[in-house]
Amino acid sequence: MLNKDSSTHTRGESVYLDDVPLLQGTLFGAAFASSIAHGHITSLCLDEAGQMPGVVKIFTWKDIPGDNQIGGIVPDEPLLASHGVDFCGMPIAFVVAETDSAARAALKKIRVEIDPLPVITDPREAQARGALIVPPRQFVLGDTTTAWNECSHVFSGKADTNGQEHLYIETQGAYAIPQENEGLKIYSSTQSPRATQTASCRVTGLPMHQIEVEVTRLGGGFGGKEDQANAWAALCALAAFQLKKPIKYCLHRMEDMAMTGKRHPYSADFKIGLDAQYNILAYEVVFYQNAGAAADLSPAVLERTLFHCTNTYYIPNVKATGYSCRTHLPPNTAFRGFGGPQGMFVIESAIAWAAEQLGIDKTIIQKANLNKTGDLFPYGQKAVSEAQVCWNKTERLYDTASWQAAVQTFNRSNLLYKKGLAWMPICFGISFTNTMMNQARALVHVYADGSVSISTGAVEMGQGVNTKMVQVAAQVFSIRPQRIRVQSTSTHRIANTSPSAASATADLNGKATLMACTAILERLREVAADQFGATTGNIRLQDEVVCVNGERTDWNWHKLVSAAFGKRVNLSEHAHYATPEIFFDKTKEKGHPFAYHVYGTSVTVVTLDCLRGTYEFDAVKIVHDFGASMNPAIDRGQIEGGLVQGMGWMTMEEIVYDAQGRLRSNTLSNYKVPDIYSVPREILIHPLQTDTDNAAIFRSKAVGEPPLMYGIGAFFAIRDAIRAFNPAALVPFDAPLTPEKTLMALYGKNKKEGADKLKASAQVSL
Numbered sequence: 009m010l011n012k013d014s015s016t017h018t019r020g021e022s023v024y025l026d027d028v029p030l031l032q033g034t035l036f037g038a039a040f041a042s043s044i045a046h047g048h049i050t051s052l053c054l055d056e057a058g059q060m061p062g063v064v065k066i067f068t069w070k071d072i073p074g075d076n077q078i079g080g081i082v083p084d085e086p087l088l089a090s091h092g093v094d095f096c097g098m099p100i101a102f103v104v105a106e107t108d109s110a111a112r113a114a115l116k117k118i119r120v121e122i123d124p125l126p127v128i129t130d131p132r133e134a135q136a137r138g139a140l141i142v143p144p145r146q147f148v149l150g151d152t153t154t155a156w157n158e159c160s161h162v163f164s165g166k167a168d169t170n171g172q173e174h175l176y177i178e179t180q181g182a183y184a185i186p187q188e189n190e191g192l193k194i195y196s197s198t199q200s201p202r203a204t205q206t207a208s209c210r211v212t213g214l215p216m217h218q219i220e221v222e223v224t225r226l227g228g229g230f231g232g233k234e235d236q237a238n239a240w241a242a243l244c245a246l247a248a249f250q251l252k253k254p255i256k257y258c259l260h261r262m263e264d265m266a267m268t269g270k271r272h273p274y275s276a277d278f279k280i281g282l283d284a285q286y287n288i289l290a291y292e293v294v295f296y297q298n299a300g301a302a303a304d305l306s307p308a309v310l311e312r313t314l315f316h317c318t319n320t321y322y323i324p325n326v327k328a329t330g331y332s333c334r335t336h337l338p339p340n341t342a343f344r345g346f347g348g349p350q351g352m353f354v355i356e357s358a359i360a361w362a363a364e365q366l367g368i369d370k371t372i373i374q375k376a377n378l379n380k381t382g383d384l385f386p387y388g389q390k391a392v393s394e395a396q397v398c399w400n401k402t403e404r405l406y407d408t409a410s411w412q413a414a415v416q417t418f419n420r421s422n423l424l425y426k427k428g429l430a431w432m433p434i435c436f437g438i439s440f441t442n443t444m445m446n447q448a449r450a451l452v453h454v455y456a457d458g459s460v461s462i463s464t465g466a467v468e469m470g471q472g473v474n475t476k477m478v479q480v481a482a483q484v485f486s487i488r489p490q491r492i493r494v495q496s497t498s499t500h501r502i503a504n505t506s507p508s509a510a511s512a513t514a515d516l517n518g519k520a521t522l523m524a525c526t527a528i529l530e531r532l533r534e535v536a537a538d539q540f541g542a543t544t545g546n547i548r549l550q551d552e553v554v555c556v557n558g559e560r561t562d563w564n565w566h567k568l569v570s571a572a573f574g575k576r577v578n579l580s581e582h583a584h585y586a587t588p589e590i591f592f593d594k595t596k597e598k599g600h601p602f603a604y605h606v607y608g609t610s611v612t613v614v615t616l617d618c619l620r621g622t623y624e625f626d627a628v629k630i631v632h633d634f635g636a637s638m639n640p641a642i643d644r645g646q647i648e649g650g651l652v653q654g655m656g657w658m659t660m661e662e663i664v665y666d667a668q669g670r671l672r673s674n675t676l677s678n679y680k681v682p683d684i685y686s687v688p689r690e691i692l693i694h695p696l697q698t699d700t701d702n703a704a705i706f707r708s709k710a711v712g713e714p715p716l717m718y719g720i721g722a723f724f725a726i727r728d729a730i731r732a733f734n735p736a737a738l739v740p741f742d743a744p745l746t747p748e749k750t751l752m753a754l755y756g757k758n759k760k761e762g763a764d765k766l767k768a769s770a771q772v773s774l
């Protein structure tokens with residue numbers, strides 16, 4: 009089925025937060041943020057700002073009737089700074105004015121004095137000073153200490169990844185409207201209506217039933233709105249609650265980039281041990297996560313880093329330690345992959361480093377250690393593995409041996425251009441790692457005219473979840489998709505939602521929708537059985553027609569629904585789904601946290617311009633474990649988008665904070681994201697139909713996050729090309745591998761050799 013949003017998107021008719029019509033009397037908010045990363049507030053003067061034309065009121069922490077607190081996992085995040093600031097971009101005051109421009113003009117007149125305190129931006133430094141968000145976590149399998157003795161080869165090193173700006177096209181924002189009896193309705197661009205509702209309740213002191221959060225759709229989330237949509241909604245709620253006026257605040261791009269957290273940068277140390285046949289016997293890794301100034305989702309992100317620290321490899325002895333380090337950056341947050349990519353980059357680096365020292369191809373180690381069904385992950389769950397199937401299929405389908413040979417031939421006959429090739433197998437666990445969050449609800453109404461309405465906790469953010477919900481209902485009822493409408497996401501209709509996150513939205517909400525539709529269908533079949541003197545077991549709906557024992561009758565869907573309504577049959581259902589069989593014991597760090605895993609393999613080939621350090625990707629060829637895709641067009645779109653987003657993180661997206669904790673990469677002119685020209689010339693995606701039983705909706709495996717990690721292949725492909733030019737080049741495992749870093753690696757360490765080469769080849773090409 010075509011993505012049901014295609015036509016409204018292309019006509020510009022889809023309704024985002026900023027398209028919600030404004031009520032008369034709406035006022036506009038804007039946050040005044042700290043330009044100092046760490047310090048004591050010694051004075052705050054609002055007088056001049058308060059007298060600016062159009063300004064209605066300026067809120068500070070003193071105006072908060074409830075708690076000045078929005079921390080979700082750890083209560084360490086004030087909504088508005090009171091006595092001190094902890095990061096550059098931390099909101100201190102909230103100006104409300106008659107127009108957006110009046111509010112922003114007033115921001116410039118606010119005077120704050122801050123006594124600066126030392127700024128820490130490096131997670132290792134924070135850890136050394138004991139500045140941790142939560143106590144460290146450690147996953148252990150086997151015994152690494154004794155395993156080292158059995159290893160023929162042991163290597164250790166360091167691997168770092170930088171953050172990543174979400175760059176959702178729609179910036180953060182909220183619109184809060186007072187309701188009667190002190191209630192509030194908040195339109196929010198949030199992935200987590202419940203979290204937004206909870207934060208707004210906490211700040212206003214209202215109970216949850218007093219605040220409705222409604223989401224029409226998002227112009228992208230990528231994790232950036234899993235937790236960080238809350239502050240703006242809470243600020244608007246605070247002002248709407250007190251002023252009894254509708255309040256709107258949509259962040260400008262530079263505000264959004266400066267004030268919100270990003271993907272967590274990580275620094276890690278690894279040690280890897282192999283036997284003579286290159287089986288990895290032992291792996292130790294220590295992760296230093298740069299959490300920023302408040303917890304936000306960092307403890308959960310760190311947990312997923314540990315879950316994915318061995319990627320898709322079976323390693324019998326593992327010790328993985330994670331520190332969530334408190335620094336003075338804006339609180340970092342969820343981002344597609346949620347710590348998984350950071351963990352997987354390190355094991356891939358360890359393997360690359362080992363291969364380099366051993367003088368063998370990295371794929372030899374990768375392939376030898378792919379997990380098999382029954383192998384244990386360090387957290388105690390047994391794999392149901394497609395890793396080897398994906399790898400072998402990739403070899404055969406894309407004739408990778410010839411491809412590799414062609415790369416070598418190219419490299420032998422070209423001096424200034426080199427190609428690099430990298431394999432990237434992936435394995436990603438599906439379920440929120442916090443078991444409690446794996447629940448969802450759906451409310452389905454069949455109206456008397458035969459039209460169907462679905463509400464779930466799912467937020468449509470471009471990933472096509474609404475289309476999938478329509479497919480579920482259309483299949484259960486056997487009716488045309490046109491009869492079905494997916495409503496906005498509202499906390500009044502669906503309570504206690506989990507965020508649309510963890511790739512699990514279609515699974516969780518789809519299963520709830522399936523249950524609700526099935527319950528209604530059962531009642532409809534009883535009505536038909538009654539009419540035709542049959543048993544319900546013999547009644548089926550087929551293409552909108554009631555069939556008895558496989559024979560079509562003259563009753564269609566519409567007639568069946570009217571008859572049921574006439575007989576006072578319940579045509580509505582609210583269903584609850586909770587993923588079965590998952591659990592995790594944090595005291596032992598063992599359990600079965602994931603409903604299932606998604607596997608896949610990619611091969612990336614890059615062409616490197618060794619004079620400039622620039623590169624272009626020839627192709628990325630993928631075999632991806634879809635289970636049985638319920639919507640191949642949407643799922644392919646997710647893979648292409650995830651891949652390119654991952655490649656951006658690995659290659660060109662470079663977040664820069666200075667030593668004072670100020671974001672220097674603060675606009676789109678100094679923060680580069682992939683555009684159409686940086687997309688690989690060829691992206692091939694082969695759907696591996698796997699029919700092992702899984703807990704996915706219609707066995708169509710989750711597809712949101714896993715493909716991002718194919719992007720890691722880009723780093724290693726460039727690295728491979730650099731070493732084809734200069735075999736002695738030292739290329740640190742320090743992503744992103746920007747053209748600048750690439751150029752340094754090409755010539756930096758072995759300057760003479762590199763320069764000599766260049767001279768020779770320049771002569772040749774001149």
Ligand code: LUZ
Pocket residue numbers: 231234305308312342345346439440441442509510511
């Ligand atoms: N969000 C979350 C996530 O709260 N828990 C998770 O496990 C998760 N995983 C991926 C993306 N978002």
Ligand code: MOS
Pocket residue numbers: 199230231232234342343344345346507508509510511713
């Ligand atoms: Mo997410 S990283 O909000 O699935």
